[in-house]
Amino acid sequence: MPVKSHQHPVIIKASQCRKLCSCGGKHPAPGVTLYAAADAAEVLAADYLALHGGRELLLISDPLTHEVAGARVLAALRAQGVVVDHLLLGDEPSATEELAESVRARALGRELIVAVGAGTVNDLAKYAADRNGMLYWTVPTAPSMNGFTSSISAVKVKGVKLTVPAAPPQRIYADPQIICDAPLKLRQAGFCDVLAKVVSDIDWRIDSLLFDGGYCRLPTSLLSGVEESYSGHPEQIGRGEPAAVMGLFHGLLVSGVAMSLAGSSAPASGGEHLVSHFWDMREPLTGRVPELHGLQVGAGIILSTACYARLAELDGRTLAGRGAAAFDATAARIPGIWGDYADEVARQFIGKRDQLLRFDTLLPLHWPELVPLFRQVRSPEYFLDLFRRTGLDFSLASLRLSADEFLLAARNGRAIRTRITVLDLAAHAGVLDTAAEQTLAMLS
Ligand SMILES: [Zn+2]
Ligand SMILES: [Zn+2]
Incomplete structure (x- = not known):
């Protein structure tokens, strides 16, 4: 059943990549889409139902991200009749290999993973989804790093933090108010x-x-197209003004995609x-x-x-x-x-x-x-x-x-x-x- 009622633009279009490339190489654009509006939780739930029916998914959050966004996503999914296995991580979780592996094991057999949070929650979900060959969607709670759209996950192996390859999510659902209200x-x-x-x-x-x-000029050309919206506005970002903070958030999403487009070499x-x-x-x-x-x-x-x-x-x-x-x-x-x-x-x-x-x-x-x-x-x-x-x-x-x-x-x-x-x-x-x-x- 097609979901047509909301805009889910891809963050970077394949045509943009072809136009801006200066090296003649191939840069397959990851088709990550963004839905950004106050009803992000409800739209996510409706989209999920339309695409996957009520089949069980794994929702991951930590106590803080659950309070600001996860509880609403969980309620919206359950209101649609979706079966949700909710994994609530401990306070200030750390993406250790053991925890990442336990998330991966728990996600097996589920339809999809939904990550609600920023750094750690996203790293864990991305790792688990990639290893299991599963889909995953993310609900960002802060404009704190560019990892939402990057093709790496940071995981601690035997105490050492390593970056391992892992595919980005297919969909991002963000409530702009939550992004703007994230801690300074x-x-x-x-x-x-x-x-x-x-x-x-x-x-x-x-x-x-x-x-x-x-x-290749491509990654930088993509970013210079959006740079204006954040680089000259540190005070506005500090005050949480929506135009500047969402400019920063969008810059981070583009930056993550740009990194993955640069390729492994x-x-x-x-x-x-x-x-x-x-x-x-x-x-x-x-x-x-x-x-x-x-x-x-x-x-x-x-x-x-x-x-x-x-x-x-x-x-x-x-x-x-x-x-x-x-x-x-x-x-x-x-x-x-x-x-x-x-x-x-x-x-x-x-x-x-x-x-x-x-x-x-x-x-x-x-x-x-x-x-x-x-x-x-x-x-x-x-x-x-x-x-x-x-x-x-x-x-x-x-x-x-x-x-x-x-x-x-x-x-x-x-x-x-x-x-x-x-x-x-x-x-x-x-x-x-x-x-x-x-x-x-x-x-x-
Ligand atoms: Zn190129
Ligand atoms: Zn970085």
Whole structure:
């Protein structure tokens, strides 16, 4: 039975992808649709009934997301006669592999999963649906990260947070009032996460220029089409003004799709994300519960932009003959930082050793093309000002980070992934430590 009475536009159309692609590659657009209106819960229930009858689904929420949205979705589904298995997670749940596997097992045999929440609830549902080959829909409760539409799920395996491939949902149902009323800290986190793409896009262009040539303008072109609605409006996002917060929310949805369109060969994120992954991975060693993804990425943006500003001042001809020493210095610190996880980190870092050694010839050769890219990046002061104008502090204290832990990530975050980022360029050029000190001073 067709459901025709409501608009469910796809977030990114396939025709847009064809038009904006600059690499000639294939970018199959995930057909994620968005229904955004005050009656999102009731429309979800009616759509479900029309498409799947009353067959049993699994609804996942946590105590907070259930209060703000889940209870209404559950009531709407039951009012339609739909059989609902409701999994209410504990307070502040964490997406561990054990929990993700138990969600997956509980979802087996159900028609579909409905996730009500943001980060963790979405990660769990996406993981379970992907592993089971099931459909899943999501009801976002905050504009806090771009994972609603991305094709990765963050799951903690043996205490270490990893990102694993997992297909995005088919449908998103959002009540704009709930999105706008989300806690300010969550809105600030989403604002940082969406702005990361501005920086990581340059990381990708550099990697492409030096090595594989795989850069495509598509992801950035998609985002620049919506950027206006949020980037200049931090105060309005802070005050929860609907136009700006929904602009941010839409930017996050586009950003998640854009990341998945970039494909596996291209960086979905740059150096600014590595420091956040570093802190996530260090949790079993330090006991520090990670801050919101977007906020940690915000600190990474300040670091990356500080690196770019310093690189732009250098003479590329002086950058030969440094690769081996820069690699060895970072590699030597891995055992002390990572303990039991050192072998895995070392394996990642070794994976880009050849490319790092080739910096000796490639950087002097391509420096005249690289400098204009460095100069395209806005200053760290610009981004920090934007983050703070949302009305919340943005500092190491607000991120619950010590100066030592911050510097450790800034200097060594580049080792945890094989991808080439600005942190590698800065380490090679000898400006990473000073950029890290500058960032530390700005955030203290
Ligand atoms: Zn392309
Ligand atoms: Zn992110």
